[in-house]
Amino acid sequence: MREITPLAPGDCFTIFSKEKPQFNFPLHYHEEYELKLILNAGGAKRIVGGHMEIIEDLELVLVGPNVCHTWITHTCQNKSITETTILFHKDLFDDKFLSRNQLNFVKNMVERSKRGILFSHEAIAAVKDRIIALDKKSGFTSVLELLSILHDLSITRNMKILSDPGFSNERFSYNSRRIEKAFEYMNSHYSMQIGLGEVSRIVNMPESSFSRFIKHRTGKTFIDSLNEIRLGHASRMLIDTTYTVAEIAYKCGFNNISNFNRMFKRKKLCIPKDFRDTYSGYKLFV
Numbered sequence: 001m002r003e004i005t006p007l008a009p010g011d012c013f014t015i016f017s018k019e020k021p022q023f024n025f026p027l028h029y030h031e032e033y034e035l036k037l038i039l040n041a042g043g044a045k046r047i048v049g050g051h052m053e054i055i056e057d058l059e060l061v062l063v064g065p066n067v068c069h070t071w072i073t074h075t076c077q078n079k080s081i082t083e084t085t086i087l088f089h090k091d092l093f094d095d096k097f098l099s100r101n102q103l104n105f106v107k108n109m110v111e112r113s114k115r116g117i118l119f120s121h122e123a124i125a126a127v128k129d130r131i132i133a134l135d136k137k138s139g140f141t142s143v144l145e146l147l148s149i150l151h152d153l154s155i156t157r158n159m160k161i162l163s164d165p166g167f168s169n170e171r172f173s174y175n176s177r178r179i180e181k182a183f184e185y186m187n188s189h190y191s192m193q194i195g196l197g198e199v200s201r202i203v204n205m206p207e208s209s210f211s212r213f214i215k216h217r218t219g220k221t222f223i224d225s226l227n228e229i230r231l232g233h234a235s236r237m238l239i240d241t242t243y244t245v246a247e248i249a250y251k252c253g254f255n256n257i258s259n260f261n262r263m264f265k266r267k268k269l270c271i272p273k274d275f276r277d278t279y280s281g282y283k284l285f286v
Contacts (some may be wrong), residue, residue, distance in 0.1 A: 003030040005087050012143050013088035015135045021079040023071040027279070032087045033113060034063045035150075037124070037131050038071065039082040045074040048116035049163025050235035052268055052278060060124045060131075062153070064113035065090040067163070084131055088146065105154035116162035123156035164267075166190060166232025178203040179217050182210075183229070190230050191253050196222050230254065231267055238276040245272045 007014045023044060038044075042057040048069045055071070057078075063069050098107040109117065127149050137145055166187060185202050186194060199222065200210040214222050234252040237243055243251065249260035264272050 001026055001028040003028040005030050005032055007032055007087045007089065012092055013086055013146055015084065015086045017082070017084040017132070017135065019080055019082050022073040022076070022081070024073075025070060027068055027070045029066050029068045030087075031065050031090055033065060033090060033092075033110075034061075034069075035086040035088075035131070036061050036063070037084040037128060040078045041071070041076050041081045043075040043077065044081070045072040046070075047072070047278070050167035050232055050268075051116065051162040051164070052270060052275065053162075054269070058121065058124060058128075060119040060128070060153075061162075062109070062113045062117045062119070064110070064116070067114065067116055067168070069116065086131065086134070086146065103151075106151055109150070109154040109159070112159065112161055114168070115165065118160040118162055119153060120156060120158040120160075122158070123153055126156070127152055164228050164232025164235060166229040166234075167236050168232075176217055178205065178210075179214060182214065183225070186226050186229050190226070190233055191251055193253065193255075194226060226253075227263060228267075231264060234260070234264065234272070235268070235275065238272055239279045245276075248272070 005014075006016070023041075027047060037060050038055070038058070040057055041055060041059075044055050046053050046055050046059070046061070046069075048061065048063055049067050054074065093103075093106065093110060097103065098110065130145065130149055134142060134145055134149070165183065182199050182203050185199060196211060197207050200207045203210060205213065211222055214220070214225060218225060220228065230252045234248050234254075237248045237251065238245075241248070245261075246257050249257050252260075254260035254263075261271055264275070268275055270278070
């Protein structure tokens, strides 16, 4: 569902807070960035793109434009869930502005938010009170405070990227043409059997050098990166098609259904059938 948000065209951002007994908003997307702080919702389930996860009592997530997302009450027993939401326009930071050296960290964070970002507890502790107090500020002061909060978040450590790269059609920047070329190739050939040597030749690097290079640049091995792309495409097929789980596994380059199910559950914390059911309609709020 595409949501028309309350953010006015003439405003830089809007913020609203509410306390409620449960989550009751369906899976949706919108053109604005969304920074959401949630308190007292341990046991609820978060969906961002192709990622699903049971959340803790405290969490802070940044969701980029047009990324489907929602929170589901699930097993949360607390009837006093507190939710603070900040929405800001996708053109608040244009490419020219973000290309300045002093904004490099913000630029990287904004880019990563196309897959959704979960911030660490240390990061939340640093900005939680400022986010809650932001609606007490107004005018230029409020915009400066929002920029300061976003900057402080962008330099924190242990951000968790949520959705898999293959789930959406977005292209992502890895600050390396070789890495981007490798990912473009894997995204185009994920249904085939792809080896390290093949991709190394594409980027014109020795296998051992490329293996170290991709690990250094992405934090993941080549095979982990490839499987993440395949699982992203598999997640999308589970939502958008009526193919069986076995058909999707083979179409996404997994030649062993048991291995696919095991890998999917380890990554998504549920089996493919349950993932499909969650997205398929009104099972969201059962």
